Amino acid sequence: QLTRVHGGAQKLDLYDLERASEKKRIENVDEKRLIAREAAKKVYNNDIVFLDSSTTTAEMVPFLVNKDLVVVTNSPEIAVDLMTNEISTILLGGRIRQATHAIVDSVAYAQLSTCFFNKVFLGMNGVHPDFGYSTPDPEEALIKEYALEHCTAAYVLADETKINRITFTQVAKIRSIPLITCCEDPQKIERLAAMTEVTNVYPKNDLC
Numbered sequence: 001q002l003t004r005v006h007g008g009a010q011k012l013d014l015y016d017l018e019r020a021s022e023k024k025r026i027e028n029v030d031e032k033r034l035i036a037r038e039a040a041k042k043v044y045n046n047d048i049v050f051l052d053s054s055t056t057t058a059e060m061v062p063f064l065v066n067k068d069l070v071v072v073t074n075s076p077e078i079a080v081d082l083m084t085n086e087i088s089t090i091l092l093g094g095r096i097r098q099a100t101h102a103i104v105d106s107v108a109y110a111q112l113s114t115c116f117f118n119k120v121f122l123g124m125n126g127v128h129p130d131f132g133y134s135t136p137d138p139e140e141a142l143i144k145e146y147a148l149e150h151c152t153a154a155y156v157l158a159d160e161t162k163i164n165r166i167t168f169t170q171v172a173k174i175r176s177i178p179l180i181t182c183c184e185d186p187q188k189i190e191r192l193a194a195m196t197e198v199t200n201v202y203p204k205n206d207l208c
Contacts, residue, residue, distance in 0.1 A: 029059075031159040031182040034201040036060040039121055039157055039180050043067060047118040050147045051078055053102030053140070054123020056157040061085060072115060074103040074143055097137065104139035112146040120147045120154040122177075126165040127158045129191050132173040134166055141169035148172060155180055160202075163188045 035056055040063030043049055047067075051057040053075035061081045064071070072090040073079050079091040094108035122144050126134035133156055135141050148154050148171075160183040178197035183189050192198050 027055075028159045028161060032056045032059045032157075034182050035157050035159060035180050037063050038199055038201050039155055040064055042153070042155060043069065043119055045069070048072070048116070050115075050117045050120045050151065051075070052120075052122045052144055052147065053078065053100055054157065056123045056159065057121050060121065060157075061087070072117070074108055075101065076103065077101055097139065100137070100140065102137075102140050102143070104137075104143055108143060109146055112143065112150065115150055117147065117151040118153065120151040122147065122154065122156050122171070124156050124158045124162055124171065126167040127156065127163045127174070127179065127181075127192070128166045129164075129174060129195060131166045131170060133171045133177065135169055135171055136167045138169045141171050144171045148177070154178075157181075160184060160188070163192070 032055060036059035040060050043064060045068040048070045049072070051060060051071060051073045058075065058078050058081065061078065064087055065085050070088045070090065071082050072092065074092040076091065076096065079089050082089040092103050092108040092111050094103045094105040097104050124133045125136055128134070135144065154177050156177050156179050158179065158181055160181065163181065163183060174192060174195045178199070179192060180199045182202045183200050184202050189198055189200050
C-alpha cells in the first residue's frame with residue numbers, strides 16, 4: 001500500500017501519470033541497461049525485430065551490434081541510434097507524439113498491419129498482476145497491440161518502478177507476455193512469476 005521514498009513513505013498511486021521522455025531517459029539507467037542486455041540475448045541473426053518507443057528498449061541497441069537484423073521501430077530516436085550502429089532500420093511513418101516522441105496514428109497502424117516479426121520488445125508504464133500491462137496513451141497502446149498480434153514471440157521490458165502500477169490503457173494481460181525486469185522485491189516477482197515467465201536480472205552485477 002506504500003512506496004518507499006527518501007525520508008519516509010507515501011501512498012502508492014496506481015494511476016501514475018506519464019512523465020516526459022526526457023525525464024524517463026535519465027531514471028534507473030543501470031537497471032534499464034541490465035534489462036536491455038538480457039532482452040538482446042533473445043535476438044538472433046536474421047531476426048526481424050520490433051522495438052517500440054521506450055527508454056528501456058532504446059538501451060537494447062548497443063547489444064544488437066554485429067547481429068544481422070532488420071529492426072522496425074516507431075521511435076525516431078531509436079532509429080537514429082540503430083542507423084549510427086549500422087543496423088538495418090525501418091522507421092514507421094505517422095504523427096510524432098510530443099510527450100514520448102513515439103510515432104502514432106493510422107499511418108503507423110496501417111504499416112504494422114502488413115508486418116510480421118520474429119521478436120517484439122515493448123516498454124510499459126504499468127505492470128500490475130490484476131490489470132495487466134498498461135500505458136497512459138491509447139494511441140501508443142494500439143501500436144503495442146498491433147505489434148503483439150503480428151509476431152512469433154514478444155517480451156515486456158520494465159524496471160521495478162513499473163511493477164504494481166496501473167496506467168490508463170490496458171495493452172495485454174500478464175499471462176500473455178513474458179516479463180524481463182530488474183526487481184529487488186521477491187514478493188513482487190513471486191506473484192508475477194505465478195502468472196507468466198519472468199526473468200529478473202537483479203541483483204545488479206557488472207555492466208557492459
